[in-house]
Amino acid sequence: MAERATQATRPPAGAAVIDSDIVVIGGGMVGSTLASALGGAGFEVCVIDREDPAAVLEAGFDGRVSAIAWGSQRVLAALDLWPGMAADAEPILDIRVSDGDSLMFLHFDHADIGDRPFAYIVENRVTRRALNRRLTASASVRLIAPMTVVSLEREGGGVEAMLADGTKVRAALAIAADGRHSRVRRDAGIATTEWSYPQTGIVCTVAHERPHHGVAQERFLAAGPFAILPMTRDAAVGHRSSIVWTERAGLVPALFALDDGEFTAQLAVRFGDHLGAVEVVGPRFSYPLALMHAERYIGHRLALIGDAAHAIHPIAGQGLNLGLRDVAALAEVLVDARRLGLDIGHGSVLERYQRWRRFDNVVLAAATDGLNRLFSNDVLPIRIARDLGLAAVNRIAPAKRFFMRHAMGVLGELPRLVRGEPL
Numbered sequence: 001m002a003e004r005a006t007q008a009t010r011p012p013a014g015a016a017v018i019d020s021d022i023v024v025i026g027g028g029m030v031g032s033t034l035a036s037a038l039g040g041a042g043f044e045v046c047v048i049d050r051e052d053p054a055a056v057l058e059a060g061f062d063g064r065v066s067a068i069a070w071g072s073q074r075v076l077a078a079l080d081l082w083p084g085m086a087a088d089a090e091p092i093l094d095i096r097v098s099d100g101d102s103l104m105f106l107h108f109d110h111a112d113i114g115d116r117p118f119a120y121i122v123e124n125r126v127t128r129r130a131l132n133r134r135l136t137a138s139a140s141v142r143l144i145a146p147m148t149v150v151s152l153e154r155e156g157g158g159v160e161a162m163l164a165d166g167t168k169v170r171a172a173l174a175i176a177a178d179g180r181h182s183r184v185r186r187d188a189g190i191a192t193t194e195w196s197y198p199q200t201g202i203v204c205t206v207a208h209e210r211p212h213h214g215v216a217q218e219r220f221l222a223a224g225p226f227a228i229l230p231m232t233r234d235a236a237v238g239h240r241s242s243i244v245w246t247e248r249a250g251l252v253p254a255l256f257a258l259d260d261g262e263f264t265a266q267l268a269v270r271f272g273d274h275l276g277a278v279e280v281v282g283p284r285f286s287y288p289l290a291l292m293h294a295e296r297y298i299g300h301r302l303a304l305i306g307d308a309a310h311a312i313h314p315i316a317g318q319g320l321n322l323g324l325r326d327v328a329a330l331a332e333v334l335v336d337a338r339r340l341g342l343d344i345g346h347g348s349v350l351e352r353y354q355r356w357r358r359f360d361n362v363v364l365a366a367a368t369d370g371l372n373r374l375f376s377n378d379v380l381p382i383r384i385a386r387d388l389g390l391a392a393v394n395r396i397a398p399a400k401r402f403f404m405r406h407a408m409g410v411l412g413e414l415p416r417l418v419r420g421e422p423l
């Protein structure tokens with residue numbers, strides 16, 4: 001059931017200027033998490049988003065779930081956001097990867113590396129609801145939405161964001177969290193490396209007869225990966241999973257023109273019968289897929305986070321997780337700078353954030369791109385080679401453990417929030 005958002009804060013009537021420490025442009029899941037972290041650490045934060053906070057919680061706005069890796073769950077727990085999400089989070093206990101109809105498959109069992117789940121499947125609207133409640137309840141965060149930032153000036157000792165209604169927001173630092181097509185990034189002259197995939201992600205929810213037992217499945221089909229992600233049981237629908245069906249972009253209009261019965265039949269061919277009869281419930285969504293990486297994550301009094309800095313193929317369900325690791329690193333850098341009495345917008349402070357996050361993001365962007373190219377084709381020698389590779393990884397315990405720790409988001413130099421510690 002869609003829930004009404006608490007009222008977003010609007011600038012007081014007649015006030016043309018708002019002063020804050022930090023202005024966050026874009027209140028999607030990444031920008032809102034950063035605002036929540038910084039507000040909790042005592043910064044005065046202003047978040048501006050062009051969407052209506054009530055509309056983004058409705059079932060038709062964003063039908064996706066996110067696989068929230070173990071490391072990201074710790075960030076959300078450290079920020080005390082997780083209690084508002086936990087009841088709607090399904091743990092992933094097993095991951096099964098198969099190559100088309102080949103028998104070769106890779107099986108990751110969480111019990112091989114401890115008793116923690118790899119990740120939790122959470123509907124994006126559940127995450128947005130928890131964030132929205134936090135931001136509207138916070139005394140140090142002001143959420144202005146729906147409102148568009150039309151320009152950003154960054155000269156001298158501060159920044160000034162101009163809003164569509166003429167309000168100016170002044171701060172020491174601007175954060176661009178305005179997504180893959182970030183206008184702030186473009187206006188700052190930050191170049192990108194990017195390309196579109198000839199694929200579209202079809203997303204929908206299915207009900208199935210039998211329980212999924214916390215198993216996430218990824219099937220590599222010729223058009224791209226077909227993922228079955230275990231969701232919490234729903235009183236009305238019963239056992240549920242979320243589907244991310246990567247398909248050739250040109251075929252998607254015809255698939256969307258099918259009626260529910262025909263669409264379900266097409267989906268069932270790819271889904272298989274291991275969970276019994278399957279039925280599509282609710283709307284279908286489509287997302288054009290692309291890779292984008294910004295050449296710099298920082299500029300004068302500016303830092304880019306989340307999809308504004310990097311957007312990757314959803315093959316490994318890691319885009320939001322990278323964004324949450326950006327949040328953890330940037331929040332730590334800014335809190336440390338303030339403790340040392342430094343200017344939070346100074347280049348040397350922002351440089352530390354960029355150095356910390358670039359490598360992880362570049363590695364994941366390259367890995368997801370490579371996996372998609374390797375698996376999204378039906379060329380026989382490539383199929384044989386990759387099936388042998390899957391079988392080899394499946395047998396080599398250290399290789400398996402490496403992939404599992406990667407999926408959990410706990411490799412590399414971990415920020416305090418990812419370690420579950422306060423800022």
Ligand SMILES: Cc1cc2nc3c(=O)[nH]c(=O)nc-3n(C[C@H](O)[C@H](O)[C@H](O)COP(=O)(O)OP(=O)(O)OC[C@H]3O[C@@H](n4cnc5c(N)ncnc54)[C@H](O)[C@@H]3O)c2cc1C
Pocket residue numbers: 025026027028029030031048049050051064065066067068147148149150177178179180183201203244287305306307308314316317318319320321322323
């Ligand atoms: C099919 C699919 C499945 C995915 N599955 C997963 C998964 O399982 N796990 C995972 O980790 N990731 C996943 N991802 C990736 C994840 O969804 C994104 O990485 C994440 O949503 C990015 O969040 P963001 O806040 O950075 O950007 P966005 O969600 O794009 O938010 C940007 C915000 O900025 C606002 N905005 C833009 N311009 C302005 C402006 N001028 N003024 C004011 N506001 C503005 C917008 O309204 C928006 O709210 C998936 C992606 C796709 C496409």
